[in-house]
Amino acid sequence: MTAPYEALAQVYDRWNARADYQRWARFLDECFTGSGSTTRVLDVCCGTGRMIGPLQRLGYQVAGVDGSAAMLAEAKANVAPGTRLRHARLPGAPPEDPVADAAISCFDSVNYFVGDEDLLGLFRFVAASLRAGGLYVFDTNSPYKLREFYGNNNFGDDFGEFAYVWRNRLADQRIRFLITIFTAADSGYDRHEEVHEQRLYDVEEITAAANTAGFAVVGLKDNYSTTEAHEKTLRQTWILRREST
Ligand SMILES: C[S@@+](CC[C@H](N)C(=O)[O-])C[C@H]1O[C@@H](n2cnc3c(N)ncnc32)[C@H](O)[C@@H]1O
Numbered sequence: 001m002t003a004p005y006e007a008l009a010q011v012y013d014r015w016n017a018r019a020d021y022q023r024w025a026r027f028l029d030e031c032f033t034g035s036g037s038t039t040r041v042l043d044v045c046c047g048t049g050r051m052i053g054p055l056q057r058l059g060y061q062v063a064g065v066d067g068s069a070a071m072l073a074e075a076k077a078n079v080a081p082g083t084r085l086r087h088a089r090l091p092g093a094p095p096e097d098p099v100a101d102a103a104i105s106c107f108d109s110v111n112y113f114v115g116d117e118d119l120l121g122l123f124r125f126v127a128a129s130l131r132a133g134g135l136y137v138f139d140t141n142s143p144y145k146l147r148e149f150y151g152n153n154n155f156g157d158d159f160g161e162f163a164y165v166w167r168n169r170l171a172d173q174r175i176r177f178l179i180t181i182f183t184a185a186d187s188g189y190d191r192h193e194e195v196h197e198q199r200l201y202d203v204e205e206i207t208a209a210a211n212t213a214g215f216a217v218v219g220l221k222d223n224y225s226t227t228e229a230h231e232k233t234l235r236q237t238w239i240l241r242r243e244s245t
Contacts (some may be wrong), residue, residue, distance in 0.1 A: 004112075005047075007181050007192030009070035011162045012048050013078070016107075020224075024106060025054035027224040028137055031239055032060075032102050035135050042100035042129055044122070044138075045109030046085070049075030055104075056080045063100070065090070091121025095128040103130055105138035108235075111146075111198035114174060119201065123213035123240075132244040136215060137237065139224070143200040145234040146175050163189075173200045203229075206238065215240035 005012070032038035039061055043052050046064030048071050055062045056079065064079070066072050067089040075085055086096065091113070103126045113119045126136050141150075147170065155166040165180045177196040182189040207217050219239030220229045229236045 001193050001195065003068075004194050004196045005068040006070050006194065007183070008179065008194060009048065009068060009074050010183060011159075011164075011181060012071065013050065013074065014159060014162070015157075015164070016050070019050070019107065021050050021054050021106075024051065024224045025058060027237070028055065028102075028104060029058050031135055031137055031219075035102070035241070036133055038101040038134070040098065040100045040102075042103045042126075044090070044103055044105045044126055044129075045112070046075065047071045047107070047109070049078040049083070049085070051104060051106045052079045052083060056083070065093075091118060091125045093125070095125055099131050099134075100129055101131055101134050103134070103136045105136075107139065108141050108198070110138050111141045111201070112196070114197050114199040119199075119206070120209045120212055123209050123215060127214045127242050130242045132242055134242050135218075136240040136242065138240075140201060140206065140236045140238065141198060142229075142233050142236050143202055144232055146170070146198065146200050149234065150175055150177075160184075174198070175200065203236075210238075210240050214243050214245060216243055 041055055041060045041062045043062055043064040046052055046066050049064055052062045052064055063084040065086040065088050069087050072085050072087055113122050150168050152170050153168055161184045163182045167178045169176045175198050179194045181192045210217055218241045221237040222229050222233045223235040224237050
């Protein structure tokens with residue numbers, strides 16, 4: 001058994017090749033344009049940096065932080081030379097200077113904060129990393145998606161140079177993903193196993209934690225669009241604004 005993202009990092013970008021980071025970047029750009037001067041962006045749980053590159057190409061100065069050294073190692077190929085990429089497990093790590101004008105956490109990252117105080121801790125970390133008035137835009141897998149779509153279901157695919165089997169177990173407010181990955185080796189395939197855990201968060205819980213950490217919720221959209229999130233939204237996109245203290 002390897003740690004979450006240890007083996008997955010090797011195949012993450014190919015597995016998610018169709019994720020629409022360009023469209024997400026345009027959505028983020030529109031949010032930031034409407035919220036005062038935004039230059040410095042912190043990508044919290046930046047993974048392999050797939051969101052950093054498109055934002056850099058739009059002119060933002062982006063730094064990343066992530067808890068997986070394996071994901072950060074892959075990120076070097078996706079970001080501009082010299083990009084600051086910090087290895088830190090949140091919410092325990094202290095915020096760093098300089099403060100950012102905006103922060104993001106894309107592609108299901110926030111659901112990984114499963115402990116009872118983790119979400120509030122994450123929001124406090126981001127609030128301390130942001131200037132007053134700065135936006136924190138992130139997405140969550142909705143409870144509807146985690147219950148009805150991922151649920152207790154199995155998924156798999158064969159990409160040739162790698163394949164995966166992904167088995168889910170849902171219990172109460174948590175879902176566990178047992179992910180088995182096969183990567184091509186000199187003779188046959190190497191087998192890797194990872195267990196991931198995500199938490200189902202309802203709108204009220206996220207709103208309460210955000211408010212406690214000093215954020216106002218200024219938008220809750222359907223998958224990086226102008227449509228309001230609704231009961232069958234799969235990916236909720238949150239727009240928080242850090243209030244003055
Ligand atoms: C699904 S990936 C998303 C990566 C990236 N944001 C993207 O858009 O592709 C989730 C990321 O969250 C990171 N992560 C999960 N829990 C974390 C924690 N407690 N502290 C720091 N990073 C964490 C993982 O290492 C992983 O890179």
